[in-house]
Amino acid sequence: MSSQPNNPLHGITLEQIINELQAHYGWEYMGYQINIRCFTHNPSVQSSLKFLRRTAWARSKVEAMYLNMLEKRT
Secondary structure (H helix, E strand, O other): OOOOOOOOOOOOHHHHHHOOOOOOOOHHHHHHHHHOHHHHHOHHHHHHHHHHHHHHHHHHHHHHHHHHHHHHOO
């Protein structure tokens, strides 16, 4: 039994979140929505992971964008 049954982010890595957002929206839209250099200047999954792991405010925005995407899918 899962300890966080109502948490849609439970068990999902940051890399999975970035990959799904990039596939769904693309880097340009992601950089428009969340203006951070790892999305707007030579974007890559690796640079995004490095930045988001160190920057809590940006990570929470990316997680919110991901949850919003999941909500719109259902």
